[in-house]
Amino acid sequence: MALKVAIVGRPNVGKSTLFNRLVGKKIALVDDQPGVTRDRKEARGRLGDLELDLIDTAGFDDVNDASLEARMRRQTEMAIAEADVSLYVIDARVGVTPIDRVFSKLLRQADKPTILVANKCEGRQGDVGLTEAFSLGFNEPVALSAEHGEGMSDLYQALLEAA
Numbered sequence: 001m002a003l004k005v006a007i008v009g010r011p012n013v014g015k016s017t018l019f020n021r022l023v024g025k026k027i028a029l030v031d032d033q034p035g036v037t038r039d040r041k042e043a044r045g046r047l048g049d050l051e052l053d054l055i056d057t058a059g060f061d062d063v064n065d066a067s068l069e070a071r072m073r074r075q076t077e078m079a080i081a082e083a084d085v086s087l088y089v090i091d092a093r094v095g096v097t098p099i100d101r102v103f104s105k106l107l108r109q110a111d112k113p114t115i116l117v118a119n120k121c122e123g124r125q126g127d128v129g130l131t132e133a134f135s136l137g138f139n140e141p142v143a144l145s146a147e148h149g150e151g152m153s154d155l156y157q158a159l160l161e162a163a
């Protein structure tokens with residue numbers, strides 16, 4: 001049976017890039033503009049011998065539009081509730097932001113397995129953010145570059161342990 005995996009986190013951290021890499025096709029739109037994935041995308045993917053049912057989410061920011069933020073937040077909460085495990089993605093180049101901490105809270109409340117992923121770690125530019133990520137109090141963060149496909153074996157190991 002496939003492992004159901006929700007990819008969550010604030011906009012622009014690389015969730016859709018990771019989703020596309022695991023699915024092996026460009027299904028989710030990747031863009032520098034935050035909030036491009038308006039609605040969730042689902043697809044079957046794999047990592048090594050692990051079959052994954054992946055859910056890509058839009059995330060939310062402290063946007064002006066409170067009703068939009070509430071809708072995005074619900075979407076994230078629903079994906080977490082449905083999934084066997086969540087990949088909680090942060091941007092290691094930016095470091096941990098206040099919005100990231102809102103996601104930490106959501107994931108703790110859900111009381112489901114969570115794998116913290118520090119993305120954009122290629123070329124050591126994510127070193128500081130990676131260190132900061134420990135302070136979120138989840139697993140040892142998985143250092144990843146979704147764009148360049150680095151750290152995928154560590155992600156595989158983390159998924160195996162969470163499954």
Ligand code: GDP
Binds near residue numbers: 030031032122
């Ligand atoms: P989402 O909003 O979380 O779904 O983020 P996207 O997947 O749309 O990516 C946002 C931006 O980050 C895009 O410009 C991506 O090309 C870029 N990005 C994604 N993954 C990486 C990565 O591993 N390294 C770097 N440097 N950029 C990345």
Ligand code: MG
Binds near residue numbers: 058
């Ligand atoms: Mg996206």
